[in-house]
Amino acid sequence: MRLDLTGAAARVAARLPEYLRDLDSLASIDSGTYDKVGVDQVASMLSDRYDRLGARVSRHRHDVLGDTIVAELGASGPVTLLLGHTDTVYPAGTAAMRPMRREGDLLFGPGTADMKAGDLAIVYALEDLVALDANLGRVIVIHNSDEEIGSPSSRGLIRQMAETADAVLVLEPGRENGNIVAARKGIARVDITVRGVAAHAGVNHNRGRSAILELAYLVTRLEALNGIMPDVTLNVGVIQGGERVNVVPDHASAEMEIRALEPESLQHAVELVRETVAWRTIAQTNAEADVRIEHWPMHRTAATNQLVVLAQGLGADLGLSITAVATGGASDGNTAAQAGKPVLDGLGPVGGNAHSPDEYIDVTSVAPRVALLEGLVEAIASGSVTRH
Ligand SMILES: [Zn+2]
Numbered sequence: 001m002r003l004d005l006t007g008a009a010a011r012v013a014a015r016l017p018e019y020l021r022d023l024d025s026l027a028s029i030d031s032g033t034y035d036k037v038g039v040d041q042v043a044s045m046l047s048d049r050y051d052r053l054g055a056r057v058s059r060h061r062h063d064v065l066g067d068t069i070v071a072e073l074g075a076s077g078p079v080t081l082l083l084g085h086t087d088t089v090y091p092a093g094t095a096a097m098r099p100m101r102r103e104g105d106l107l108f109g110p111g112t113a114d115m116k117a118g119d120l121a122i123v124y125a126l127e128d129l130v131a132l133d134a135n136l137g138r139v140i141v142i143h144n145s146d147e148e149i150g151s152p153s154s155r156g157l158i159r160q161m162a163e164t165a166d167a168v169l170v171l172e173p174g175r176e177n178g179n180i181v182a183a184r185k186g187i188a189r190v191d192i193t194v195r196g197v198a199a200h201a202g203v204n205h206n207r208g209r210s211a212i213l214e215l216a217y218l219v220t221r222l223e224a225l226n227g228i229m230p231d232v233t234l235n236v237g238v239i240q241g242g243e244r245v246n247v248v249p250d251h252a253s254a255e256m257e258i259r260a261l262e263p264e265s266l267q268h269a270v271e272l273v274r275e276t277v278a279w280r281t282i283a284q285t286n287a288e289a290d291v292r293i294e295h296w297p298m299h300r301t302a303a304t305n306q307l308v309v310l311a312q313g314l315g316a317d318l319g320l321s322i323t324a325v326a327t328g329g330a331s332d333g334n335t336a337a338q339a340g341k342p343v344l345d346g347l348g349p350v351g352g353n354a355h356s357p358d359e360y361i362d363v364t365s366v367a368p369r370v371a372l373l374e375g376l377v378e379a380i381a382s383g384s385v386t387r388h
Pocket residue numbers: 085114115147172
């Protein structure tokens with residue numbers, strides 16, 4: 001049975017007042033990442049909905065950060081993993097200071113677009129599919145608590161669940177123009193430490209070996225790597241060094257990041273950075289690089305393109321023209337992509353100005369986006385995506 005998407009959109013549209021009340025309840029809870037009480041409260045509200053739906057719900061408790069909830073529906077068939085996060089970037093008191101308000105079709109409020117509207121979109125889509133007794137295959141939903149700080153407590157779980165999935169759908173907000181996201185850059189963080197030789201700047205200047213000067217040469221060579229690969233950017237964002245103006249400095253340090261769309265490019269750029277850091281301009285200085293891959297690239301594979309085409313076809317049925325774009329920012333989609341599974345992101349209601357006082361969602365996008373999500377889940381369950 002192929003789902004009637006316009007029917008689904010009409011049912012969600014009829015429930016829109018209820019959806020907006022739910023969104024108001026969620027947005028009125030301060031749930032900054034370190035606000036465990038608030039984040040847990042959001043998790044409980046979502047978890048209650050999955051309980052009522054007959055899902056198998058588990059709660060992964062954390063002592064300091066918020067709890068992550070996992071809900072599962074269906075027993076067999078292709079597996080869809082749905083991702084949403086319950087934390088926001090806002091400090092306690094923001095919800096009371098800026099309660100949700102509507103201006104025309106736009107609804108403003110902290111954490112609406114990023115991403116309580118997307119969390120609720122998952123709930124509403126699954127409620128409708130279950131009421132229709134639609135084929136879900138197996139659906140796993142994760143609402144994690146710490147995405148805004150890089151998901152330290154939940155990234156292992158996301159990776160593990162992604163390994164079992166056939167497709168991963170992330171409900172971060174749709175772009176302001178309705179675009180969805182099919183690729184996100186990966187990020188490597190590099191901490192560079194340079195050692196030189198200290199000396200009195202007036203008496204023994206010739207005995208000194210300036211760590212700052214060596215770092216300056218190094219920074220120009222590192223920044224010159226920009227442009228070598230089209231999908232890679234490098235940025236030295238912080239430098240520090242020296243103690244006093246009359247001392248040749250014996251230490252300096254820099255923090256940089258490398259972003260790349262393709263895993264191979266990221267690895268190649270890391271190698272180039274290591275080689276560059278190993279190369280000395282001033283004798284008797286020394287430099288070391290500490291490299292960490294913070295986010296794996298969510299790169300656009302053939303399997304991703306299959307999902308994009310599927311979303312575009314379903315979108316056309318709903319009168320949505322969908323373009324899938326790449327972005328430089330990371331999300332939990334990057335972690336899921338590391339499992340080698342196709343990931344589509346930005347599937348939540350359309351919104352903008354995330355992480356700012358003007359954060360909003362476009363109310364008119366809720367019904368079609370929830371219907372699109374229903375269509376994707378049903379199509380994946382029916383075998384529309386090649387299994388890996
Ligand atoms: Zn987000």
